[in-house]
Amino acid sequence: MPSAPSPPQVLCLGEALVDRLGPLSGDPATDSPGDDRLGGAPANGACALARLGTPVAFVGRLGRDGIGQAFGQLFAAREVDTTALQWDDARPSRIVLVRRDAAGDRQFGGFAGDRGEGFADQALDATALAAAFGPLLAAARWLLVGTIPLASPAAASALQLACRQAAAAGVPLALDVNWRPTFWDAATDPRSGPTAAQVTATAPLLTQAALIKCAREEAEWFFGSSDPVVVSASLPQRPEVVVTDGGAPLRWCFGGFSGELPGFRVPVVDTTGAGDAFTAGLLHGLLHNPWQDEAHNGWHHQLEQRLRFASACGALVCQAAGAIDPQPTAAAVQAFLAARQG
Numbered sequence: 001m002p003s004a005p006s007p008p009q010v011l012c013l014g015e016a017l018v019d020r021l022g023p024l025s026g027d028p029a030t031d032s033p034g035d036d037r038l039g040g041a042p043a044n045g046a047c048a049l050a051r052l053g054t055p056v057a058f059v060g061r062l063g064r065d066g067i068g069q070a071f072g073q074l075f076a077a078r079e080v081d082t083t084a085l086q087w088d089d090a091r092p093s094r095i096v097l098v099r100r101d102a103a104g105d106r107q108f109g110g111f112a113g114d115r116g117e118g119f120a121d122q123a124l125d126a127t128a129l130a131a132a133f134g135p136l137l138a139a140a141r142w143l144l145v146g147t148i149p150l151a152s153p154a155a156a157s158a159l160q161l162a163c164r165q166a167a168a169a170g171v172p173l174a175l176d177v178n179w180r181p182t183f184w185d186a187a188t189d190p191r192s193g194p195t196a197a198q199v200t201a202t203a204p205l206l207t208q209a210a211l212i213k214c215a216r217e218e219a220e221w222f223f224g225s226s227d228p229v230v231v232s233a234s235l236p237q238r239p240e241v242v243v244t245d246g247g248a249p250l251r252w253c254f255g256g257f258s259g260e261l262p263g264f265r266v267p268v269v270d271t272t273g274a275g276d277a278f279t280a281g282l283l284h285g286l287l288h289n290p291w292q293d294e295a296h297n298g299w300h301h302q303l304e305q306r307l308r309f310a311s312a313c314g315a316l317v318c319q320a321a322g323a324i325d326p327q328p329t330a331a332a333v334q335a336f337l338a339a340r341q342g
Helices: 041-052 066-078 126-136 153-169 196-208 216-223 228-233 274-288 296-318 330-338
Strands: 010-013 017-021 035-039 056-059 061-063 086-088 095-100 106-112 142-145 173-176 211-215 240-244 250-254 257-261
Touching: 010 041, 010 153, 035 041, 035 066, 041 056, 041 066, 041 142, 041 274, 041 296, 056 126, 061 066, 126 153, 142 153, 142 274, 153 173, 153 196, 173 196, 173 274, 196 216, 211 216, 211 274, 216 228, 216 240, 228 240, 228 250, 240 274, 250 296, 257 296, 274 296, 296 330
Parallel strands: 010 056, 010 142, 017 095, 061 086, 142 173, 173 211, 211 240
Antiparallel strands: 017 035, 095 106, 240 250, 250 257
């Protein structure tokens, strides 16, 4: 008989949606050819972790539509636990319009599919979540979230409840800031930073997180500095911090020690989901080789190896379209790294 699936070690909570990629330098709302890809940072993270071999659960809400059906099939194929996945009969799954420049860098520019009641991910229900989420925490070692659920009152309540339950169960919070102003106000400039009120709304996540991953501009917006040492020191719990910057060196602060690593130079097709793959790769490495348990004289090298592994996950995703389809196995990541040694 087949063995029972392992209990999920990472719980990824938030949005699952479709990224509608426009042609390079084109408009995804009007220009052809368009390219619809399953995405959403928490869904991307869950699928990337599963692909790497880490047992994972996705916690979110989808419409009973073609997008929801496609996600159901994807999660089943990747063996992602969906016991806390909610289904919405009234609201559709969200479609995000993604512009790509000639270099493949993306910008989020609005939504499609709203029938007047908003999207399913906005209606994540706290009461239903409470019943399904508690049992998942028994074996969980990380709760991974972003800030997008905070933009919708119902989803914000569900996220806040999950964070309280995780804290009570001793499950650390990993936060990928993933700032997307369009989700807060569809008419706002997608390149803008948070308002003072939005920074205040994110504060409970920032002050609970044991691990924060953010892009350089996100660090500057939320903390006034892209230095991970400064970011960590600005929060009472002194979290581990990783600041990414595309192909530029990533910078980190773990346990009060800091450093930086150069990025990998690869041909870029589409950067969508690269940061999510990085975060998944980092959590995968920390779960299987927790640096805190090592002798002091070897931890720096081992931590750098995990960060290189995470960076390789992101680099591999950049080389094909979409956030999920290009996600690598652990063996593919190791092969990528082995080819660049020496």
